Amino acid sequence: MKIPKKNRRYCPKCKKHTEHTTSIVKSGRRRGSMKEGQRRFKSKIAGYGGYPRPKPEKGAKYGAKSSKKIDLRYKCPDCGKSQTPKKGKRAKKVEMQ
Numbered sequence: 394m395k396i397p398k399k400n401r402r403y404c405p406k407c408k409k410h411t412e413h414t415t416s417i418v419k420s421g422r423r424r425g426s427m428k429e430g431q432r433r434f435k436s437k438i439a440g441y442g443g444y445p446r447p448k449p450e451k452g453a454k455y456g457a458k459s460s461k462k463i464d465l466r467y468k469c470p471d472c473g474k475s476q477t478p479k480k481g482k483r484a485k486k487v488e489m490q
């Protein structure tokens with residue numbers, strides 16, 4: 394999918410249409426090593442028993458979709474605020490024009 398670098402969109406802050414610049418947010422957040430869930434997980438791993446693996450449900454499909462939803466951001470040059478589209482679009486490959 395090809396995405397234009399500049400897009401004329403409405404900015405709710407400026408209350409007018411401006412030339413927004415598009416950018417794709419890279420997926421994959423860093424996990425906090427001291428967050429509650431991570432601490433609980435560490436205590437689960439500790440000792441004998443090893444890694445707690447959840448059993449997959451019967452008939453469950455893994456990785457059924459080959460495309461991912463792209464995370465787009467539109468940035469207004471006047472105020473610097475960025476907007477996100479309401480619905481993410483699915484695409485295998487994303488290209489900036």
Ligand SMILES: [Zn+2]
Nearest residue numbers: 404407469472
């Ligand atoms: Zn603006």
